[in-house]
Amino acid sequence: MFTDARGKTVVFVAHCILNQNSISDGTAVYPGFIQEIMEVLCTTHVGIVQMPCPEFLCLGLDRGNIDGSTSPVVEENTRIRETMGRRFAARKIEQLAQDLVFQISEYRKYGFHILGIVGINRSPSCGVDTTSKNNREIGGEGVFIEILRKELQKNRMDIDIVGIKPSEPGKAVKAIRTLMDAN
Ligand code: SF4
Numbered sequence: 001m002f003t004d005a006r007g008k009t010v011v012f013v014a015h016c017i018l019n020q021n022s023i024s025d026g027t028a029v030y031p032g033f034i035q036e037i038m039e040v041l042c043t044t045h046v047g048i049v050q051m052p053c054p055e056f057l058c059l060g061l062d063r064g065n066i067d068g069s070t071s072p073v074v075e076e077n078t079r080i081r082e083t084m085g086r087r088f089a090a091r092k093i094e095q096l097a098q099d100l101v102f103q104i105s106e107y108r109k110y111g112f113h114i115l116g117i118v119g120i121n122r123s124p125s126c127g128v129d130t131t132s133k134n135n136r137e138i139g140g141e142g143v144f145i146e147i148l149r150k151e152l153q154k155n156r157m158d159i160d161i162v163g164i165k166p167s168e169p170g171k172a173v174k175a176i177r178t179l180m181d182a183n
Pocket of ligand 1: 023053055120
């Protein structure tokens with residue numbers, strides 16, 4: 001089964017790595033995808049799985065605040081984090097995380113290799129090393145990554161999760177290369 005041309009290796013990436021149009025107002029760094037990361041991934045035979053954008057799906061493109069771009073990013077991110085913590089959003093995030101874990105389990109069932117998951121640091125939802133809280137960028141995970149990690153643990157799945165920042169492409173490329181070398 002699955003002995004066709006597919007390489008049987010996939011990486012899961014935050015939605016906005018492939019589509020900066022989804023990011024909160026005022027924070028896009030590229031017109032489309034994050035070029036430097038895609039240049040690295042395109043030299044490999046890895047399948048790129050675009051994870052859903054949890055904030056877009058819970059709060060819409062404007063994140064529920066049409067004037068979001070007029071506030072300092074970490075302040076707006078703090079507001080977004082608080083809203084993403086509400087019941088309706090928490091339920092949706094949990095479903096998104098479960099759907100991703102299902103995809104991962106299907107790939108694993110058939111011997112595919114999961115290179116890892118790439119999140120976005122400072123994000124109130126997809127932060128891995130840092131997130132936004134109390135109007136600051138602080139160490140810790142975003143609400144989506146927290147739940148995704150719990151779902152992975154619940155299913156006894158040990159998958160590397162790394163965080164990058166679109167505004168720091170050099171470091172981002174290094175993190176992606178490290179992930180590929182380690183896996
Ligand atoms: S960091 Fe996460 S929530 Fe924010 S735009 Fe990217 S995918 Fe969406």
